[in-house]
Amino acid sequence: xxxxxxxxxxALLCTTALLLAACGIPETxxxxxxxxxxxxxxxxxxxxxxxxxxxxxxxxxxxxxDIETAVATVFQGPDVRERRRGMTTQLPLLTxxxxxxxxxxxxxTVELPLGTEPLTETAVAQLTCTVAYARFDSAPTSVxxxxxxxxxxxxxxxxxxx
Numbered sequence: 168x169x170x171x172x173x174x175x176x177x178a179l180l181c182t183t184a185l186l187l188a189a190c191g192i193p194e195t196x197x198x199x200x201x202x203x204x205x206x207x208x209x210x211x212x213x214x215x216x217x218x219x220x221x222x223x224x225x226x227x228x229x230x231x232x233d234i235e236t237a238v239a240t241v242f243q244g245p246d247v248r249e250r251r252r253g254m255t256t257q258l259p260l261l262t263x264x265x266x267x268x269x270x271x272x273x274x275x276t277v278e279l280p281l282g283t284e285p286l287t288e289t290a291v292a293q294l295t296c297t298v299a300y301a302r303f304d305s306a307p308t309s310v311x312x313x314x315x316x317x318x319x320x321x322x323x324x325x326x327x328x329x
Contacts, residue, residue: 213241214296214327215254221292221328223300224249235267237301238277241293257290259283273302276311285318295322 211226224245232240242261245254263280275298286294291312299308308324 211237211240212297212300213237213245214293214300215241215245215249215256216289216293217253217255219289221289221296222254223296223328224254232301234269234275234298234301237297238265238267238294241297256293257287258293259286259290273306273308274311275302275308276313279312279314281314281317283314283317286312286320291320291322292326295324296327299324299327 211232212223213226214221215224216222226240226246241256242258242265244256244258244260261280262282265280266278268276268278277294277298291310294312295308295310298310302308310322310324311319312322313319
């Protein structure tokens with residue numbers, strides 16, 4: 168067998184070096200540390216109302232949605248196609264910016280602009296369930312909705328439809 172041509176020697180040396188570099192790396196199993204990841208889901212789900220019942224509505228075209236985006240989207244209400252299917256909302260149209268804060272766990276605070284009227288129980292459920300779905304884990308979520316100096320209410324994901 169004849170030796171490899173000089174032009175192939177660097178490629179062969181590089182390939183050999185890469186193969187040898189991977190040897191000896193031990194396999195590891197699952198490492199249990201911390202809580203499950205939270206953050207974004209690769210889908211947009213908003214909760215709207217149909218015939219008096221909360222309904223999860225999956226929207227296509229989103230690659231990922233964080234909690235702030237999910238909250239802003241549910242306040243925009245159902246789109247034209249969803250309204251044709253009978254979806255409505257009990258969330259009010261906002262007259263200013265809202266703010267969303269998370270504690271890194273299951274506590275989320277949504278601060279609405281001054282002048283926003285208190286939310287109905289169904290509106291709080293819409294918001295709470297939308298926030299709970301936007302979190303990446305399935306741990307219980309508690310949402311506090313507030314208008315500073317005016318009112319505050321709370322909701323829990325325990326009552327969200329699956």
